[in-house]
Every structure is written in C-alpha cells, then in structure tokens.
Amino acid sequence: MTPEERQRKIESLDRLAYWLDERFEIPGIGIRFGLDGLLGLVPGVGDTATSLVSLYLVAEARRAGASRWTMMRMLTNVGIDWLVGLIPLVGDIFDIGFKANRRNIAILKQHLDPTP
Numbered sequence: 001m002t003p004e005e006r007q008r009k010i011e012s013l014d015r016l017a018y019w020l021d022e023r024f025e026i027p028g029i030g031i032r033f034g035l036d037g038l039l040g041l042v043p044g045v046g047d048t049a050t051s052l053v054s055l056y057l058v059a060e061a062r063r064a065g066a067s068r069w070t071m072m073r074m075l076t077n078v079g080i081d082w083l084v085g086l087i088p089l090v091g092d093i094f095d096i097g098f099k100a101n102r103r104n105i106a107i108l109k110q111h112l113d114p115t116p
Contacts, residue, residue: 001064009064010109013057017101020050033096040085040095047085047095054078054101061108070111074104 001009022032036054039046058074066074081100085091 006064006112009060010105010112013060013064013108014105016053016057017105020053020101021099022102031096034101036081036085036101037092037095040092043088044086047082047091051078051082051085054081054104057101057104061104064108064112066108066111070107073107077103077107 019034020036021034023034024038025032036050039050055078058071058078061074062071077098077100081095081098084094084098087094
C-alpha cells in the first residue's frame, strides 16, 4: 500500500468512526453520539451489528499496516464496547461516552505516524 493509499484508507476509516461515534449532537448540551449509540438501543442486535462494523474497521486497520499490538488494543476496545453495550440502559449510556471507534482511529494514527 502506497503512502497515498494508506492516507486515503485512514481518512475513510476516520469518517466511518465519526458516523459510528459522533455524527449527532443533543442540542443544548453538546453530547455527541453516533449510529453505535442509536442502534445500541435495540437490545443485543444493535450492539452486535455495530460491533461487526467496528471489526471491519479493525480489519482495515490491519491492511493499512497496524501491528499485532495495535490490533490487540483495538480489539479490546471493540470487545469492551460490545460487552458493556449489551447491558440495558447502562450500555447505552456507556456507548455514548466510550466511543470505541474514535479511540481505535486515534490508536491507529498514533501507530502509523508516531510523531507529534
């Protein structure tokens, strides 16, 4: 993968993470949430569906050059998000605050370009 292709891939994954974790805002209080938080309201099915999309993000990170350690950190975030998300109400609130996909994009960017 060329540096330009890698950059385009990261930008694409960043947009996906934005839609999953931050696309919408609650007016007046500024809390942001995405499709992960919305679909998580559907017990079991919603969290599992968004976790599958999160796993796609992790797989694409691997193709972009993420190391095994980076992959493990990313998979841990997805696992935590999925498991806690399965708990009614608590999981929904957690999804809005944890933002596993944004965390994973930050981990990927740090791994691929560790300079500040």
